[in-house]
Amino acid sequence: MSGISDVAKLAGVGKATASRALTGRGYVSEPTKVRVEEAARTLGYVPSTSAVSLATGRTQNIGVLMPYVTRWFFAEVLEGIQAALIERGLDLTLYDANPTSAGRRQIFEHYLARKRFDGLIAVGLEPELEELPLLMAIGKPVVGVVGEGSETSVIEIDDHNAARRATDHLITLGHRRIAFVGGGAEDFWAHVDRRRLEGYRQAMATAGLAHEAAHTPSRISLPGGYAAAVDLLGTSEGRPTAVVAVCDEVAVGAIIAARRLGISVPADLSVVGIDDHEYAETFALTTLEQKPRQQGVKAVELLMSEIADPSRPPVHITLQPRLIVRASTAPPRGMGSVIRTDSTFDA
Amino acid sequence: MSGISDVAKLAGVGKATASRALTGRGYVSEPTKVRVEEAARTLGYVPSTSAVSLATGRTQNIGVLMPYVTRWFFAEVLEGIQAALIERGLDLTLYDANPTSAGRRQIFEHYLARKRFDGLIAVGLEPELEELPLLMAIGKPVVGVVGEGSETSVIEIDDHNAARRATDHLITLGHRRIAFVGGGAEDFWAHVDRRRLEGYRQAMATAGLAHEAAHTPSRISLPGGYAAAVDLLGTSEGRPTAVVAVCDEVAVGAIIAARRLGISVPADLSVVGIDDHEYAETFALTTLEQKPRQQGVKAVELLMSEIADPSRPPVHITLQPRLIVRASTAPPRGMGSVIRTDSTFDA
DNA sequence: CTCGGTTCAGGAACCGATTCCAGATCAATG
DNA sequence: CATTGATCTGGAATCGGTTCCTGAACCGAG
Incomplete structure (x- = not known):
């Protein structure tokens, strides 16, 4: 007043x-x-914030663009961003735009054009969409979390390597028939999904193994992983002894499906995921830990320095996930004596 | 420009x-x-939004205050709110303030005081916290989603009745030893948790049943439900034949735990949840459906009309969840002939 | 004592819109 | 034909700050 x-x-x-x-x-x-x-x-x-903004040209506000907030990864990133912004006294305006929704176009045309923010963090932008130029056109610093874009700074994990190491872990344990569960993502994970699949394939190829009827299409979620695993493990002949899941939720779905089918984990089937999800510990899931919350924090740091110095060239930060070995992976039956060389060491 | x-x-x-x-x-x-x-x-x-705000006094922006974004319910509500706001051309500023975090006080003292919004939606405010007066003090319309407050409009489901009906469903099937899983929530669900527990107790009392060693403390999540169920079902003597879970994630955790313990669902144990979570179908979970996304949409509608007419008295909307019967509930062993009278009808 | 540089204070312009108000135009009405 | 009321327009005030710029006071150095 x-x-x-x-x-x-x-x-x-x-x-x-x-x-x-x-x-x-x-x-x-x-x-x-x-x-x-x-x-x-x-x-x-x-x-009055509006008066300050008008006079200074700074909004003290950061925009966050993401396709969902209901997925673990995105929600975690969001919380990281929020925490980092609060420390700095900045507000956070959310643009939660499902790519399939009609609202998305509107977001790009109306909302973002309003430039109600000093900088934008775009999470999970897929490259094939021709939205990046639109983002660049608004003339504010943009930092991506996961997603293509050489013109903006991006922070993400090394998906290829993560899947490769997950697969190598299983190979080292002695597994030969290893399937990939995931792939065929029709949603926003398509890009990540593809890179992880590729990492798996390369690991298999390097070890001279066939990346047999590897991937099973599925929604990238626990139910999706469940359904995919039921398909994959349904027939007992030629069944894989191990599975690399595209992410932890899918991995957990696969574990649950396996148990339902009477397949014991890890005795009959080893499962490895990527994420270190909240559920991972309960299911004793071996996984590659990515810390989405910290990615969010890091994105804010990057954005801050770009706002401070707009001429700063974009950087591309690639994080290496850490392998966490739990009890969902073990040598295949009859190979109990294999020496576990990789253990919990961070490669 | x-x-x-x-x-x-x-x-x-x-x-x-x-x-x-x-x-x-x-x-x-x-x-x-x-x-x-x-x-x-x-x-x-x-x-320029700042110029417009300065001149008109309207920000075209709505604030959303929630304790987490990483929980299913909150994320769903948030998406509903966002969708409803986009239709109306309004921005959404998120205040994601974990009650235990240091940032929360700051949010209340600094951020909300800035009044960068025309109205606020507060999700999951617990009454014991003396934060409501602070919210009222900012002098903008406030709508709550879940949570106490006779001075503000609130939209929520009838937790008491939901748990009551979940319990009645099991009683009707013939169950006598029914436990409640949940309770003891140390976090933001305490209030909801308590009301559901109360509904369960009342249903049991009405049926003349003892609400025996009913609730098991647990985190309100799948791992929490898992751990609680392991405790609860660990000993075979005096084991309940049915479980009412405080929410679907806990229910799913309980189902998974039961299976691990060799207890078949629903043959040896019936489980009913509250939510109709994304996972419910995969686990064939009988549940009471609340639609958080629609609650978010509804909250926006309420807020809009309060902004349009600030003298409007606050309303309290209580939604009745719908019972969805799936395969996680059945008559207890030896009572296969009980007539299922409640079925899928909406009470 | 004077000069130049630093510190301090306030009037006025400015940011980019909306809105009040006064004046002009125009059509309809008595 | 004069009067009224509705329609149309633009100058100026306003929203609530920040910042430029000018002027005064004060300081130590020459």
């Missing part, structure tokens, strides 16, 4: 001085500064 | 006329209106 003029009046100074005292910019003598602060406090003065 | 003055100049009119033409308020002749719109289009004019 009370504006800076009221504060100035109460403190017995001019508007300009009051502003300087409160923002800390420019010369103000210590005693007057104290008087102004005192006045502001007694009046409960809170600067 | 180009402001309304440029548009006005190009169209050959005054700023005032240009503004009227574009906002549609006040008198403007059709031809000039067309000229202004044309000019705006060729210049790619987008009004």
Whole structure:
């Protein structure tokens, strides 16, 4: 209710001085500064954000664009971003735009054009969509979390290597028939999905193994993993002894499906995931840990430095997930004596 | 880049006329209106939100306060809110403040005081926290989704009745030893948790059954449900024949735990949840469906009408969840002939 | 004592819209 | 034909801050 003029009046100074005292910019003598602060406090003065934005051109607000918030990864990233922004006193405007929804086009055309933010974090942008140029066109710093884009900074994990190491872990244990569960993602994971599949294939090829009827199409979720695993493990002949899942939720779905089918994990089937999801520990899931929350925090840091210095060239940060070995992986039956060389060491 | 003055100049009119033409308020002749719109289009004019806010006092922005974003319920509500806001051309500023985090106090003191929004949706506010008065103090319309507060509008499901009906469903099937899994929530679900527990107790009492060693403390999540069920079902003597779970994730955790213990669902143990979570179908879970996404949409509708008419008295909307019977519930062993009277009818 | 540089203060312009108000035009009415 | 009321327009004030710029006071150095 009370504006800076009221504060100035109460403190017995001019508007300009009051502003300087409160923002800390420019010369103000210590005693007057104290008087102004005192006045502001007694009046409960809170600067109007719109007035500040209008005058300074800074909104003190960061936009976050993501296709879902209901998926583990995205929600975790979002929480990381939020936490990092709060520390810095910045607001967060969410643009949750499912790619298939009609609202998405609107978001790009109307919302983002409003530039209600000093910078944007785009999570999970798929490259084939011609949306990146639109993002660049708004003329504000953009940082991506997962997703293509050489013109913007991007932070992501090394999907290829993650899947490769997951597969290598199984190969080292002695497995030969290893399937990949995932793939065929029709949704926003398509890109990540493909890279992980490729990592799996390469590991298999390097070991001279056939990446047999590897991947089973499925929704990237626990039910999807369940359904895919039921298909994959249904017939007992030629059944794989191990499975690389595209992510932990799918892996857990696969474990549950296996148990339902009477297949014991890890005795009859080893399962490895990627994520280190909240569920991983309960299911004793061996996995490659990515920390989405920290990716969110890191994205904010990147964005901050780009806002501070817009000429800064974009950087591409690739994180290496850490292998966490739990009890969902073991040597295949009859190979109990294989020496586990990889153990929990971080490669 | 180009402001309304440029548009006005190009169209050959005054700023005032240009503004009227574009906002549609006040008198403007059709031809000039067309000229202004044309000019705006060729210049790619987008009004500055801060200037508009400053002049009108409206931010075109809605704040959403929630304790987590990583929980199913909250994420779903959030998506519902977002979808409803996009339709209306409004932005969404997220205040994701974990109650235990240090940032939460800051949110209340700094962020909300900034009033960067025309209205606020608070999801899952617990009553014992003395935060409601703070929310009311900001002087903007507030709508709650779940949570106490007679001074603000609230939309929520009838937790008591939901748990009651879940329990009745089991009683009707012939179960006598029914346990409640959940309770003891140390986190933000405490309130909901308590009401559901109470509903369960009342149903048991009404049927003349003892609400025996009913609830097991657990985190409100799948791993929590798993752990609680392992405790509960560990000993075979006096084991319940049915379980009411505080929510679907816990229910699924319980199902998985039961199977691991060699307890067949529903033959040896019936399980009913509350939510109709994404996982419910995969686990054939009988549950009471609440639609968080629609609650979010509804909250936006409520908020809109309160913004339009601030004198509107707060309303309290209580939704009745629908019973969805799947295969996780059945008569207890030896009572296969019990007539299932409740079936899928909506009570 | 004067000069130059630093510190301090406030008036005024500005950010980019909306809106009040006064004046002009125009059609309809008595 | 004069009057009224509705329609149309643009100049100016306003929203609530920040910042430029000018002027005064103060300081130590020459």
